[in-house]
Amino acid sequence: MEREQLIRTMESILGTEGVVHEREQLRSYECDGLMNYRVVPDLVVLPETAEHVQRIVRTCYEEGIPFVARGSGTGLSGGALPVESGLLIVMSRMRKILEVDIPNQRIVVEPGVINVWVSQEVADEGYYYAPDPASQVVSSIGGNLAENSGGVHCLKYGFTTNHVMGAEVVLADGSVVHIGGGKAPDAPGYELLGSFVGSEGTLGIATKITLRLSRKPESVRTLLAAFEDTEEAGGAVSGIIGGGIVPAAIEMMDALCIEAVETAVHPGFPQAGAILIVELDGPEAEVAKQFDQVIEVCEENNASEIRIAEDDAERALFWKGRKAAFAAMGRIANDYYVQDSVVPRTELGNVLKRISELGKEYEMRVANVFHAGDGNLHPLVLYDNDNPGEAEKAEELAGEIVLACLEHGGSLTGEHGIGVDKKKFMPKMFTDDDMNTMQLLRCAFDPHGLSNPGKIFPTPRLCGERPGPFHMHPIQQAGLAENF
Amino acid sequence: MxxxxxxxxxxxxxxxxxxxxxxxxxxxxxxxxxxxxxxxxxxxxxxxxxxxxxxxxxxxxxxxxxxxxxxxxxxxxxxxxxxxxxxxxxxxxxxxxxxxxxxxxxxxxxxxxxxxxxxxxxxxxxxxxxxxxxxxxxxxxxxxxxxxxxxxxxxxxxxxxxxxxxxxxxxxxxxxxxxxxxxxxxxxxxxxxxxxxxxxxxxxxxxxxxxxPEAGQTVAVELGDTLSAGQAAQAMVHAQLVASAVELHWSEDHKLLTVLIEGIPPGVEDQVETASYLLKGFGDVRTLSDEEVKYLGPLDPPRVGDEDVAIKIAHPPVELTGVLDSILGATERRGVTPRITGHAGTGITYVALSGGDEIARVQAVDELREIWVRRGGSVVVQKAPVQAKKMLEAWGPAGDYLGLTRRMKDKFDPRGILNPGRFVGGI
Structure with missing residues (x-):
């Protein structure tokens, strides 16, 4: 189908206001939160209903046009990077909260609904939505679903996948399936929902999502502890977890990160080699006793200062400092490159040491801010794009850090996803057999590989389908895949 | 051969x-x-x-x-x-x-x-x-x-x-x-x-x-009727308690909702007190002794005899009263005896059906399945004599995802050698 004809077809489905085709306008969709990769999409469409999505995707299927769904575009691995000669389907006009069902602790939303809206919607009822990625004031539920987003509180409460109970999904052939039980648990059949969540948009587009709501805890207590270095802070983390406590959150920042945050948002953090923010929540008596235990452990590990949040405002200030960490890097460096690797908690010390060595080797600064409780690191490699060659060097150093994490039994990514950014590292973590087996799942959901092609896997697997409505495989045509 | x-x-x-x-x-x-x-x-x-x-x-x-x-x-x-x-x-x-x-x-x-x-x-x-x-x-x-x-x-x-x-x-x-x-x-x-x-x-x-958990106690409330069962479960689910389990027992001898509270001692004591307070409007409340916990604490599905049909009803948790009423209705009319336990807080109810003849037991399952599938749940046969299984599809109907389910099977097991026929939709 010619581009002009495709525009007309899309306009007939969405009206002229639902189709973006001017070159200049298209450019604003060329990347997501990861700005080192840019592709201008051929066409951007903005559906308002599930039926729109279905008709758009059906057209793509019939014409063999690859498509990429995008939520708020905050992803940090290029998961919503457009494909050339492809359609970008932007879900931001599907923003209705469809049903609030407090008795069953469920809420049904459209994918464009912003994460934090969900908690706001049910706050008066004493409920909230647990997954809280740092991007939660901007990022959409659909995007969270695609990436299986985490957040600072997932150590205790789990990730998006533990809180999504059902989804209506438009598959790549334009058909609609309802997966997961929704309000009732244990739908018979394969765990299709668990397979779909975190598939980075490669298995279809969710158009309606049922989430689990959680009851607000009776008591929340938060402290901030300063240490001489990350090793001592790490000792406190081990002491807390080893004591049988499951904190709601336990976050670490190193000196460089503290400096940046202090300059940017002035939370009044102490000058220290490392800071821990520890939050406990739950029944009051339990929290009170365990909070004392946490203070004790921090003291045993030579905390130079312990601040206890006296009220919600002070707690909010602690978290403001933490959640601003990425943005604050702009105050101490022009550019940064962030990784998202995970290491077993017991390897944290070794890996931090290795990162520091690598930083010295490359003569580059690396700031560390991370979810210490689950070993999810966010090393930020600082550089200046104006200095020739520095960006490449930063990326190389970040790559070395990822490999160090893998060597210590970790994972490439804890919550940002593989996207385009980390797919080259997939063979370091998985064998060809592993990846080909994973892609059987893709073959069942999207045999022609039209939904967000070129993501996650370095070499897409073709599924041995008979030629469908089109002959040449589009991702093959685009040089993104070879035939098996 | x-x-x-x-x-x-x-x-x-x-x-x-x-x-x-x-x-x-x-x-x-x-x-x-x-x-x-x-x-x-x-x-x-x-x-x-x-x-x-x-x-x-x-x-x-x-x-x-x-x-x-x-x-x-x-x-x-x-x-x-x-x-x-x-x-x-x-x-x-x-x-x-x-x-x-x-x-x-x-x-x-x-x-x-x-x-x-x-x-x-x-x-x-x-x-x-x-x-x-x-x-x-x-x-x-x-x-x-x-x-x-x-x-x-x-x-x-x-x-x-x-x-x-x-x-x-x-x-x-x-x-x-x-x-x-x-x-x-x-x-x-x-x-x-x-x-x-x-x-x-x-x-x-x-x-x-x-x-x-270091410590645990189980609070139990005697239930008078199916309505109080549903209400008591809702009271627990919406409280700020962190319970490990909210369970239902429903037999001739015992009609109880039990709540397992675990954690560290001061927290457990506190929460037991809260749970007891919240439950006392629904019937007599007590904390189970260690001995009682063995048979009245969080329970397994009812035991199943050779002739019995055992099912698992998954339903929206708020429908608990309706589920119990439907089970009692579907069995009583057919002279079938139900034994019921369930995870009342999560919307899982187990039923073992005994007594009556095989047709009656199968029909009771069919009736329950018709009701609860229509209301967004499922009824899965957990165990049944082969004769009964021939009259009952074990999983009940799959939704619009059945085609996708079949494609998944075809991709992983193209020759269909693994457990043919046992799964949803005859997969």
């Missing part, structure tokens, strides 16, 4: 797993009355792979088996030549207490694993009903077995963080890893959870662990 099994001899199997680990099947190996030819017990992932390749090339149909505690789940197999038993793959590969993570082979028994984990005050937070009978990790994952603790910790799909599987063509593939937080690649661990051995054989699993 079956023509397929002419392609493969006992000696072929023994060559792979050793002479003493492959044998002719006996009556006890039958699955819903279908007799396999052979039983093989591989001792490693590699042996499992070789066995599968042999079976796949020879066109042998295969049923994976752990301790065999859930072989009654699903439809009777269309065909069965070979049972691949994981019992010899029973190694706890790695337990790192500081990481709260464990890696195990599929044949490890849950009870054995818990003993090992308890030495470090940790546990795998799942207690399926078959644990005492020797249920293995692989079987629990494959059948997505769960128990009362799912109220607090979720089901095994929420605890599994990595998996190694063997596909019918012998491919050994892994996904996930040994860190709790991990979004690299597709989540095959979840896909295989509840797949009932129809996609591949689960060889090893990695799980996240939880600290063992």
């Amino acid at each position: 079956d023509t397929r099994t002419e392609n493969v001899s006992l000696e072929d199997l023994q060559k792979i797993v050793g002479e003493e680990h492959a044998r002719e099947a006996t009556d006890e190996d039958a699955v819903d009355g279908v007799m396999p030819q052979f039983v093989a017990e591989p001792g490693s992932v590699e042996e499992t792979s070789e066995l599968m390749k042999l079976a796949n090339d020879g066109g042998l149909t295969v049923a994976p088996r752990g301790s065999g505690t859930k072989m009654g789940l699903g439809n009777p197999p269309r065909d069965l030549d070979l049972i691949v038993s994981t019992v010899r793959m029973n190694e706890i590969i790695e337990h790192v207490p500081g990481d709260q993570v464990v890696r195990v082979q599929a044949g490890v028994r849950l009870d054995d694993l818990q003993v090992q984990l308890a030495t470090e005050d940790q546990m795998l937070a799942v207690e399926p009903p078959e644990r005492g009978a020797g249920a293995t990790i692989g079987g629990i994952v494959a059948a997505n077995s769960s128990g009362p603790l799912r109220y607090r910790y979720g089901t095994i799909r929420d605890l599994i963080i990595g998996i190694t599987v063997v596909l019918p063509d012998g491919t050994i593939a892994k996904a996930g890893g040994k860190v709790v937080k991990n979004v690299a690649g597709y989540d095959l661990g979840k896909l295989f959870t509840g797949s009932l051995g129809t996609l591949g054989i689960i060889a090893t699993c990695n799980f996240r662990l939880h600290p063992r």
Whole structure:
């Protein structure tokens, strides 16, 4: 189908206001939160209903046009990077909260609904939505679903996948399936929902999502502890977890990160080699006793200062400092490159040491801010794009850090996803057999590989389908895949 | 003899797993009355792979088996030549207490694993009903077995963080890893959870662990009628309690809602007090003694006699009263006796149907299924005599995802050798 004809077809489905085709306008969709990769999409469409999505995707299927769904575009691995000669389907006009069902602790939303809206919607009822990625004031539920987003509180409460109970999904052939039980648990059949969540948009587009709501805890207590270095802070983390406590959150920042945050948002953090923010929540008596235990452990590990949040405002200030960490890097460096690797908690010390060595080797600064409780690191490699060659060097150093994490039994990514950014590292973590087996799942959901092609896997697997409505495989045509 | 099994001899199997680990099947190996030819017990992932390749090339149909505690789940197999038993793959590969993570082979028994984990005050937070009978990790994952603790910790799909599987063509593939937080690649661990051995054989699993609670008490309220059962459950669900389980017992002798509170002592005492206060509007409340907890605490599904039909109704939790009324209605009219327990907080109700004739029991299931599927739930047969199974589809209707489910099966098991017929939609 010619581009002009495709525009007309899309306009007939969405009206002229639902189709973006001017070159200049298209450019604003060329990347997501990861700005080192840019592709201008051929066409951007903005559906308002599930039926729109279905008709758009059906057209793509019939014409063999690859498509990429995008939520708020905050992803940090290029998961919503457009494909050339492809359609970008932007879900931001599907923003209705469809049903609030407090008795069953469920809420049904459209994918464009912003994460934090969900908690706001049910706050008066004493409920909230647990997954809280740092991007939660901007990022959409659909995007969270695609990436299986985490957040600072997932150590205790789990990730998006533990809180999504059902989804209506438009598959790549334009058909609609309802997966997961929704309000009732244990739908018979394969765990299709668990397979779909975190598939980075490669298995279809969710158009309606049922989430689990959680009851607000009776008591929340938060402290901030300063240490001489990350090793001592790490000792406190081990002491807390080893004591049988499951904190709601336990976050670490190193000196460089503290400096940046202090300059940017002035939370009044102490000058220290490392800071821990520890939050406990739950029944009051339990929290009170365990909070004392946490203070004790921090003291045993030579905390130079312990601040206890006296009220919600002070707690909010602690978290403001933490959640601003990425943005604050702009105050101490022009550019940064962030990784998202995970290491077993017991390897944290070794890996931090290795990162520091690598930083010295490359003569580059690396700031560390991370979810210490689950070993999810966010090393930020600082550089200046104006200095020739520095960006490449930063990326190389970040790559070395990822490999160090893998060597210590970790994972490439804890919550940002593989996207385009980390797919080259997939063979370091998985064998060809592993990846080909994973892609059987893709073959069942999207045999022609039209939904967000070129993501996650370095070499897409073709599924041995008979030629469908089109002959040449589009991702093959685009040089993104070879035939098996 | 079956023509397929002419392609493969006992000696072929023994060559792979050793002479003493492959044998002719006996009556006890039958699955819903279908007799396999052979039983093989591989001792490693590699042996499992070789066995599968042999079976796949020879066109042998295969049923994976752990301790065999859930072989009654699903439809009777269309065909069965070979049972691949994981019992010899029973190694706890790695337990790192500081990481709260464990890696195990599929044949490890849950009870054995818990003993090992308890030495470090940790546990795998799942207690399926078959644990005492020797249920293995692989079987629990494959059948997505769960128990009362799912109220607090979720089901095994929420605890599994990595998996190694063997596909019918012998491919050994892994996904996930040994860190709790991990979004690299597709989540095959979840896909295989509840797949009932129809996609591949689960060889090893990695799980996240939880600290063992220091203390626990169970609060119970006597229920007068089905309405108070539903209301009491809702009162618990919406309180700021952190209960480990909210359970229903409904029999001639006992009509109780029990709430398991666990944690550290001061918290438990406090919460027991709150729970008792909230429940006293629904009936007499007491804290169960240790002795009583054994039979009135969080309970397993009711025991099932040979002639009984056992079902699991999954429903929106708020519908508990309606579920109970529908069970009582569907059984009373037919002279069938129901025995009911359930995870009242999560919307799972188990019923064992006895008495009346077989047709009556089957009709009662049909009636319940008609009601609860229409209202967004499901009714799955957990166990039934083969005759009853012929009249009842074990899983009930699948939704609009059945086509996708079939495609998934075709991709993983193109020759259809794994557990043919036992799964949803005759897969």
